[in-house]
Amino acid sequence: MNFSFTSEEKELRTTVQNFLAEHYTDQVRAEYVAGRKGEGWGKAIREFYAKVNERRWFAWSWPVEYGGGGGTRTAQFIIEEEFFRTAGIQLGGGTGAPAILAFGTQDQKEEFVPPSIRREIIFCQGYSEPGCGTDLAGIRCRAQLIGDKYVINGQKIFTTNAQNATHIFLMVRTDPSSTRHRGLSILLVPMNLPGLAVRPLWTIQNNPPAPFGTTYGEERTNEVFFENVEVPVSSLLGEEGGGWEVARRGLNLDRVGAWRYLISVMRDEDIVNWLKSDDPLPLLLKDDPDVRNKIAEIWVEAEVCRLMTMRSISIEQRNENFSYEGSAEKVFAPEHSVRSTEAISQILGPYAQLMQGSPAAVEKGIFAHNLLGAFQSTVNHGSVQVMRDQIARNGLGLPRPKR
Numbered sequence: 001m002n003f004s005f006t007s008e009e010k011e012l013r014t015t016v017q018n019f020l021a022e023h024y025t026d027q028v029r030a031e032y033v034a035g036r037k038g039e040g041w042g043k044a045i046r047e048f049y050a051k052v053n054e055r056r057w058f059a060w061s062w063p064v065e066y067g068g069g070g071g072t073r074t075a076q077f078i079i080e081e082e083f084f085r086t087a088g089i090q091l092g093g094g095t096g097a098p099a100i101l102a103f104g105t106q107d108q109k110e111e112f113v114p115p116s117i118r119r120e121i122i123f124c125q126g127y128s129e130p131g132c133g134t135d136l137a138g139i140r141c142r143a144q145l146i147g148d149k150y151v152i153n154g155q156k157i158f159t160t161n162a163q164n165a166t167h168i169f170l171m172v173r174t175d176p177s178s179t180r181h182r183g184l185s186i187l188l189v190p191m192n193l194p195g196l197a198v199r200p201l202w203t204i205q206n207n208p209p210a211p212f213g214t215t216y217g218e219e220r221t222n223e224v225f226f227e228n229v230e231v232p233v234s235s236l237l238g239e240e241g242g243g244w245e246v247a248r249r250g251l252n253l254d255r256v257g258a259w260r261y262l263i264s265v266m267r268d269e270d271i272v273n274w275l276k277s278d279d280p281l282p283l284l285l286k287d288d289p290d291v292r293n294k295i296a297e298i299w300v301e302a303e304v305c306r307l308m309t310m311r312s313i314s315i316e317q318r319n320e321n322f323s324y325e326g327s328a329e330k331v332f333a334p335e336h337s338v339r340s341t342e343a344i345s346q347i348l349g350p351y352a353q354l355m356q357g358s359p360a361a362v363e364k365g366i367f368a369h370n371l372l373g374a375f376q377s378t379v380n381h382g383s384v385q386v387m388r389d390q391i392a393r394n395g396l397g398l399p400r401p402k403r
C-alpha cells in the first residue's frame with residue numbers, strides 16, 4: 001500500500017494551483033456566483049471555462065472521444081481537489097453524463113457527454129417527488145408513450161439547480177400498472193419545452209445569503225411541474241422499465257469525487273487557519289486545552305474522510321465494483337460535517353450564531369451558515385439511514401429487513 005503521489009502527480013498539482021492563481025480572478029468568481037444564482041454567465045467565466053476545457057481538466061480521466069483527457073482517475077482527483085478547494089467548482093460531467101456513458105446509445109453519448117463536460121449542457125436531477133424521496137419506488141410522475149412520443153405529467157421536488165439547467169435527468173413511471181421499482185424509466189428532457197414549469201423553493205440559507213465558500217450554502221432548490229410535456233422516444237436512457245438500475249448506477253458513479261469529502265472538511269481547514277491567525281478572538285482561544293482537543297478530533301476525522309474518498313477513487317481506477325465503500329463514505333463524511341460544525345459552534349460560543357452581515361460575525365459568518373446547512377447533507381443524495389442499510393447488506397452480508 002502506497003499512499004504517496006508520484007512526482008508527475010505532484011507536478012500536476014502545482015500546475016493546477018498556478019493555473020488557478022493566474023486565471024481564477026475575482027471577476028471570474030463573481031460571475032461564477034452570479035451564474036449559480038441563475039443570473040447567466042459573463043464573459044470572464046466563459047473564457048475561464050474555455051481555458052479549463054482546452055486542458056481537458058473538466059473530465060481528465062474520461063474517454064478522449066467524448067471530450068475527456070484519457071488520464072488516470074488519481075490525476076483527476078488531484079485536479080478536482082484543487083478546483084473545489086480554490087474555486088468551489090465541481091468538475092466531471094455532473095449529473096447525467098456518467099450514467100449516459102454507461103447506458104446511452106452511441107447517439108446519446110455523442111449528443112450529451114461532450115457538451116456536458118464543456119458546461120453547455122447542464123442536467124438537474126429529477127428523482128424526488130412530494131412524499132417520495134428515500135423510497136423512489138413511490139414515483140408517480142408519469143410518461144405515457146403515444147405514437148413516437150412520451151407525454152409527461154406530474155411533479156418533482158427539491159430539484160436543485162433547475163433554474164440553471166438545460167436538461168432534467170428525469171425518473172418517470174412508464175408502466176402505469178407497475179408497482180415499486182419496476183416500470184420506472186429515465187428520460188433526458190430539455191427544460192425549455194412547453195408545459196414544463198420551474199418554481200423556486202427557498203432554503204434556510206436564503207436570508208441572509210450565505211457567504212462564498214459556505215459548503216451547504218445553496219439559497220435555492222426547486223419544484224418542477226410537467227403538464228403534457230412531449231419528448232421523442234429517443235429521449236429514453238437505457239431500457240423502458242430499467243430506470244431504477246440506470247439511476248442506481250448513475251448515483252453511485254456521481255458519488256465518487258474529491259468534492260464529496262471536501263464539502264465535509266473544508267470548514268475544518270478554515271477554523272484551523274482562523275485559530276492560527278492574530279485576530280483578537282483566536283488569540284484568546286488557541287491555548288485552551290478543550291479547544292485544542294476538539295480541533296485535533298475534527299482533524300483526525302477529516303483525514304479519514306479524505307482516505308475513504310481515495311479508496312473509492314482507487315476502486316474506480318482498478319475498474320472494480322463498489323460493494324459498500326461508497327455508502328460508508330456517504331455516512332461518515334456528512335456525519336463528520338455535522339459533528340464538526342457543532343464542535344466549531346461550541347468553540348465560537350455566542351459568535352457561532354452571527355451570520356453574514358453582522359458586524360461581529362466571524363469570517364463573514366461562514367461557520368454559522370455551515371451549521372445551518374450541514375444537516376441536510378445527511379439526507380440528500382441518499383440518506384445515512386439508507387446507506388447504513390446498504391452497508392449492512394452489501395458489506396456485512398446481513399439479510400434484507402422484512403417489510
Ligand SMILES: Cc1cc2nc3c(=O)[nH]c(=O)nc-3n(C[C@H](O)[C@H](O)[C@H](O)COP(=O)(O)OP(=O)(O)OC[C@H]3O[C@@H](n4cnc5c(N)ncnc54)[C@H](O)[C@@H]3O)c2cc1C
Nearest residue numbers: 125126127128132133134158159160376379380381383385
Ligand atoms: C438541499 C436538498 C437538495 C436536494 N436536491 C435534490 C435533487 O437535485 N434532486 C432530487 O431528486 N432530490 C433532491 N433532494 C431530495 C433528497 O434526495 C430527499 O430529500 C431525500 O432522498 C429524502 O427524501 P424525503 O425528503 O422525502 O424524506 P423521507 O424519505 O421522508 O425521509 C425522512 C427521513 O426518514 C428516513 N427514512 C426513510 N425511509 C427509511 C427507511 N426505510 N429506513 C430507515 N430510515 C428511513 C430517511 O433516512 C430520512 O432521515 C434534495 C434534498 C435537499 C434537502
